[in-house]
Amino acid sequence: MVPVELAGDLECGQVAHRLEPDELSQLRRWLNDLQAEDAVSAREAAERMGFLLDSLNVPALGRWMQAGMRLHSGDVDGLRRYFGLREERAVHIMRVEAGERALSQAIPSLGFLMTALGGGACRVQARDPAPLNAPPGRPVLTPGALLVPDNYTALDADDRSLLYRAVVAHALAHLRYSQPRRTAAGLKPMTVAVMSLVEDARVERLLMHDYPGLRKLFLHFLRRGAEAPALTFSSLAARLSRALADPSCRDDNYWVNKGRVLFEAASKDLHDYARFREAGSILANDLGQMRVRFNPMLYHVHCPYRDDNSFLWDFGDGQDASKQDPPLTVSDPVSVSAAGRQNPGAGAELTVVGAVSYPEWDHRIELLKKDWCTLIEKTGAWPATAAAEMAPRATHRGALLLSPRRLCRARRIRRQWEGEDIDLNAAIDAYVDRRLRLSPEPRIFMRPGKEDASASLLILLDLSASTNDPVREGGESMLDLEKQAALVLADAVSGSATRLAIHGFSSNTRHEINYYRLLDFSDRLDERRKAVIGSVRADYSTRMGGAIRHAAACLGGETTAQRFIVVMTDGAPSDIDVYEPGYLIQDARVAVQDARKQGVRAFCLTTDPQATKYVRTIFGAGNYQILDNPHQLCARLSRVFARLAAS
Amino acid sequence: MPEIDPYVIHSEPYYRPGGNEIALYERAYALRMPLILKGPTGCGKTRFVEYMAWKLRKPLVTLACNEDMTASDLVGRYLLDADGTVWHDGPLTLAVRHGGICYLDEVVEARQDTTVVIHPLTDTRRILPLDKKGEVVQAHPDFQLVVSYNPGYQSAAKDMKQSTRQRFGSLEFDYPDEQAEAEIVMHEAGVDEDVARSLVGIAQRSRALKGRGLDEGISTRMLIYAGMLIRDGIDPVEGCSLAMTRSLTDDPDMAVALDGCIGAYFG
Numbered sequence: 045m046v047p048v049e050l051a052g053d054l055e056c057g058q059v060a061h062r063l064e065p066d067e068l069s070q071l072r073r074w075l076n077d078l079q080a081e082d083a084v085s086a087r088e089a090a091e092r093m094g095f096l097l098d099s100l101n102v103p104a105l106g107r108w109m110q111a112g113m114r115l116h117s118g119d120v121d122g123l124r125r126y127f128g129l130r131e132e133r134a135v136h137i138m139r140v141e142a143g144e145r146a147l148s149q150a151i152p153s154l155g156f157l158m159t160a161l162g163g164g165a166c167r168v169q170a171r172d173p174a175p176l177n178a179p180p181g182r183p184v185l186t187p188g189a190l191l192v193p194d195n196y197t198a199l200d201a202d203d204r205s206l207l208y209r210a211v212v213a214h215a216l217a218h219l220r221y222s223q224p225r226r227t228a229a230g231l232k233p234m235t236v237a238v239m240s241l242v243e244d245a246r247v248e249r250l251l252m253h254d255y256p257g258l259r260k261l262f263l264h265f266l267r268r269g270a271e272a273p274a275l276t277f278s279s280l281a282a283r284l285s286r287a288l289a290d291p292s293c294r295d296d297n298y299w300v301n302k303g304r305v306l307f308e309a310a311s312k313d314l315h316d317y318a319r320f321r322e323a324g325s326i327l328a329n330d331l332g333q334m335r336v337r338f339n340p341m342l343y344h345v346h347c348p349y350r351d352d353n354s355f356l357w358d359f360g361d362g363q364d365a366s367k368q369d370p371p372l373t374v375s376d377p378v379s380v381s382a383a384g385r386q387n388p389g390a391g392a393e394l395t396v397v398g399a400v401s402y403p404e405w406d407h408r409i410e411l412l413k414k415d416w417c418t419l420i421e422k423t424g425a426w427p428a429t430a431a432a433e434m435a436p437r438a439t440h441r442g443a444l445l446l447s448p449r450r451l452c453r454a455r456r457i458r459r460q461w462e463g464e465d466i467d468l469n470a471a472i473d474a475y476v477d478r479r480l481r482l483s484p485e486p487r488i489f490m491r492p493g494k495e496d497a498s499a500s501l502l503i504l505l506d507l508s509a510s511t512n513d514p515v516r517e518g519g520e521s522m523l524d525l526e527k528q529a530a531l532v533l534a535d536a537v538s539g540s541a542t543r544l545a546i547h548g549f550s551s552n553t554r555h556e557i558n559y560y561r562l563l564d565f566s567d568r569l570d571e572r573r574k575a576v577i578g579s580v581r582a583d584y585s586t587r588m589g590g591a592i593r594h595a596a597a598c599l600g601g602e603t604t605a606q607r608f609i610v611v612m613t614d615g616a617p618s619d620i621d622v623y624e625p626g627y628l629i630q631d632a633r634v635a636v637q638d639a640r641k642q643g644v645r646a647f648c649l650t651t652d653p654q655a656t657k658y659v660r661t662i663f664g665a666g667n668y669q670i671l672d673n674p675h676q677l678c679a680r681l682s683r684v685f686a687r688l689a690a691s
Numbered sequence: 692m693p694e695i696d697p698y699v700i701h702s703e704p705y706y707r708p709g710g711n712e713i714a715l716y717e718r719a720y721a722l723r724m725p726l727i728l729k730g731p732t733g734c735g736k737t738r739f740v741e742y743m744a745w746k747l748r749k750p751l752v753t754l755a756c757n758e759d760m761t762a763s764d765l766v767g768r769y770l771l772d773a774d775g776t777v778w779h780d781g782p783l784t785l786a787v788r789h790g791g792i793c794y795l796d797e798v799v800e801a802r803q804d805t806t807v808v809i810h811p812l813t814d815t816r817r818i819l820p821l822d823k824k825g826e827v828v829q830a831h832p833d834f835q836l837v838v839s840y841n842p843g844y845q846s847a848a849k850d851m852k853q854s855t856r857q858r859f860g861s862l863e864f865d866y867p868d869e870q871a872e873a874e875i876v877m878h879e880a881g882v883d884e885d886v887a888r889s890l891v892g893i894a895q896r897s898r899a900l901k902g903r904g905l906d907e908g909i910s911t912r913m914l915i916y917a918g919m920l921i922r923d924g925i926d927p928v929e930g931c932s933l934a935m936t937r938s939l940t941d942d943p944d945m946a947v948a949l950d951g952c953i954g955a956y957f958g
Contacts (some may be wrong), residue, residue, distance in 0.1 A: 150947075153945065153947035156945055156947075156949075157951040159899055159900055160896040160897060160900050160948055160949070160951075161952065209954060254892075256889070257956045261954060261955075454758060469763055472768060472771070476769045479775055479776050480776065
């Protein structure tokens with residue numbers, strides 16, 4: 045037996061420098077999966093890893109390996125030919141996979157398609173990835189969600205976008221025309237499989253009445269599986285499926301033809317489920333008498349776009365969605381506010397206002413883990429201590445507010461002495477006056493005006509423990525500087541068209557992201573607020589993604605033209621329950637992107653000299669500044685704001 | 692009335708009523724009540740006004756409004772020629788003098804200070820003061836003002852003043868129902884019923900995405916363009932892509948989804 049580490053060791057030296065750590069570990073897992081099938085093939089693949097990665101990215105490489113393992117399942121020689129690239133098919137599949145997009149990129153369009161075709165309440169999501177040597181995945185349908193497997197390969201479809209389209213269409217057929225969760229009690233597994241097949245054909249035919257173009261799409265996939273005539277269950281099922289979808293197709297098998305006749309007889313009324321169920325029952329019975337073997341453990345629906353039919357049946361295993369624990373979410377993000385925040389600073393205690401669940405992006409599996417983090421919003425004031433007593437000074441060196449005004453071509457200033465355009469009306473008036481021998485008005489130009497940029501700015505303070513460290517020996521801490529900068533800007537914009545809020549966050553594992561609304565958009569910056577902000581103390585870690593999501597949700601209620609989050613921090617996202625350095629960075633990146641989709645731009649001011657490694661990944665080019673001197677924070681914040689608002 | 696002659700509509704425009712809007716309009720015209728036509732783009736507002744102008748045998752003066760439009764673009768201005776300064780009536784003044792229907796398309800695009808010139812025309816005074824010329828034009832008894840706008844995508848910043856709004860009666864338009872829309876597409880594009888029904892089906896699917904990624908669904912006008920391409924021998928999928936999806940959205944995900952809808956009918 046070859047040692048388990050062998051495959052991993054083999055590729056490390058060659059390609060390790062080209063891959064991110066998580067990609068490398070992913071690759072190792074795959075090679076180990078392959079090694080479990082055949083160690084020589086794993087070695088062949090590992091030796092060619094450099095070549096393979098020249099034309100395939102890591103997810104595509106996974107799909108290519110998966111296709112090989114399915115193609116030659118149980119055939120060691122075939123596997124060795126495939127992974128040694130001594131087979132034409134291997135190269136062909138490589139080309140196909142190189143041109144395919146990842147499922148996660150296709151999901152948004154599938155969601156739109158589902159809504160457009162009339163399945164509005166059903167979300168489309170990617171299924172959790174399975175190991176490479178797992179059997180081919182099939183979509184899973186529930187009344188509220190369609191889970192699309194992430195392990196389709198070139199064996200299932202040459203053009204995956206067509207396959208995804210068929211997946212959505214088939215799911216829609218069930219949602220429209222199938223009654224979910226009929227009891228399967230007393231039915232044999234083979235009977236359930238055949239009845240499901242007949243039901244698939246019935247609902248597809250109903251849907252094809254509404255969408256005639258789908259016939260071609262479904263048949264494209266049904267024909268693929270029905271080529272090899274054999275007397276196995278999967279071959280017969282594939283041929284029957286094709287025959288039911290395509291009445292013009294001829295099949296020489298008695299059972300398949302009988303199925304077709306029964307189906308066509310029943311299809312005079314496609315809504316009469318009982319007749320189709322009876323036909324399915326007869327067909328299953330025939331198969332039993334023909335001694336066709338059926339292994340429920342290995343069975344999967346043969347056609348890649350059809351779901352696993354768990355939608356149709358209730359197997360009595362007690363998986364009732366309504367009995368599940370209620371979700372953690374207490375209320376929606378924006379309404380977590382009112383009651384508790386009415387009276388800040390009244391008591392010297394922090395009180396919990398509410399909790400909201402947020403998803404978190406796991407870049408290793410490319411999945412947004414739903415309700416993964418709990419954000420707890422707190423209010424009140426921190427207990428006074430000597431250090432926190434130091435009220436931030438509201439006037440500070442270098443704080444210069446550039447009034448954010450911007451050019452507005454919609455606003456034209458007419459009748460000017462000079463300008464970039466002639467004001468036609470004024471010019472004509474001038475000429476008319478000259479003809480009428482009046483003294484003409486010489487102001488005949490027009491130029492674009494300026495308008496006050498109406499913007500909402502949310503300053504998000506990093507309140508993690510590290511900000512307590514003094515930036516210079518015995519001097520102010522990063523936290524003090526953050527507070528000062530925020531307060532100076534808040535003072536400067538009060539009374540202008542700009543709306544400003546100061547929020548802060550820290551985290552203590554995913555179960556506790558603390559979020560503080562120190563000053564909200566509607567609050568006036570009075571002495572009491574300043575005292576609360578002065579009393580803020582820092583603790584715990586920096587789980588940035590959840591905080592950015594909540595900040596973006598808070599900005600969702602703002603109606604100004606421009607909305608920004610400015611994060612002030614001193615280090616990379618981190619938390620004590622996350623060991624992988626890239627994880628929280630990628631999550632924060634996705635949170636920033638999601639915010640941008642909601643029209644909220646996120647910007648970062650960081651004092652971490654190492655920030656070049658990650659801050660661009662999170663916030664994108666041009667959306668961050670790294671400060672060498674933390675004392676510049678105040679001046680930079682004002683300047684950044686003026687720049688953002690004028691952009 | 693030579694000046695207004697080019698604005699007379701001589702042949703009957705095709706219009707398929709969706710309700711009793713024709714009767715309502717006729718009653719409103721009898722009272723010379725100014726009207727707002729509201730509705731999504733490409734649903735037939737302009738065609739309706741053309742049809743009514745033809746039916747009532749009145750000239751129709753149409754003006755597409757925009758942000759840079761000034762009051763003089765509506766009422767007219769002095770211009771110069773070889774003999775000196777000459778006053779030129781604007782489209783609104785033309786219709787007011789000669790008794791036409793003045794149709795201001797997308798009226799909210801014009802700035803609010805421009806549209807106030809219509810105020811004295813749209814109450815019992817029915818006058819149009821030309822302050823530069825020092826003339827007050829009393830509206831011809833046949834004159835009527837009609838404006839249109841699309842309440843869907845205009846931002847809150849672009850809205851009509853209440854003082855303007857409340858001078859008008861309103862007719863609300865929407866896309867026709869499935870049967871009617873298919874008939875319209877068949878008539879206007881010259882395609883058979885199957886194609887027309889498929890096109891209408893695609894449009895209805897896209898309208899389900901309004902507000903969930905699309906600002907507007909596919910309009911009847913787009914369907915007619917697509918239908919014409921198909922009639923002229925273009926492959927339906929390509930025709931729909933040219934006339935509908937690519938114009939409707941720039942979002943690649945949305946375009947893929949719409950292609951899926953087209954595939955569901957013309958696959």
